[in-house]
Amino acid sequence: MTLPVHLVESLAGTRVGDAIEVSGDEGHHAVVVRRLRVGEEVVLTDGAGEGVTGTITQTTKKSMTVRVDGIILGDAPPEPSLTVVQALPKGDRGELAVEMLTEIGAARIVPWAAARSVAVWKGERAVKSLARWRATAREAAKQSRRLWHPEVEPLATTDAVVAMIEDADVAVVLHEEGTLPLGAVPVIDEGTILVVVGPEGGLTADEIALFEKAGATTIRLGGEVLRTSTAGVAACAALLARTRRWD
Incomplete structure (x- = not known):
């Protein structure tokens, strides 16, 4: 026990x-x-x-x-570091995504106001929603016995996501109309992997263009279309399996 x-x-x-x-x-x-x-x-x-x-x-x-x-005896933060930009899902699916991403080892979780996000964080609702995401991450980190807890950052704009992609060593955008497989993403053992997960309504052409211009690779996870709350954890698991973290 x-x-x-x-x-x-x-x-x-x-x-x-x-x-x-x-x-x-x-x-x-x-x-x-x-x-x-x-x-x-x-x-x-x-x-x-x-x-x-x-x-x-x-x-x-x-x-x-x-x-x-x-x-x-604590180790240094796990490498490669994993950042997930999660478009705001509706209902409580955001907390579900945060819970699973924490358990799988994400270092940063960034809520994102995508163009087609159904949920809206404004004013008091934004404060309460962010607090719930952070509380969920904290409890999930304790449950999974993590010594390094993830950072849950304030709501990001699309411009902020572009800047994160530019700073990442490897950036992946999940899109149901993507043509490249996950295997097209290079394997790294150091640095930062960033995964962008779109909303229920999907990414817009403008968002995809901005992210690809910033250096992201747009991929599709197989033939099935996953919910926004589960797509991120599926992609992260597949990526981590190709790194030394899951050797």
């Missing part, structure tokens, strides 16, 4: 024997929802590559204190 994982602000400089208080939402979730008790073991991570194992020595109604028993 794997140990429960909880997130803390920082573990920099932590040593065996230190006492760490876990409070706020994490503390409440540990002692009220998970019903963790004194003597039980847990894993703590700061989401920035550091992790420890420890034993609960004290609990209150909203917090727990953990004695550090061991340091989990």
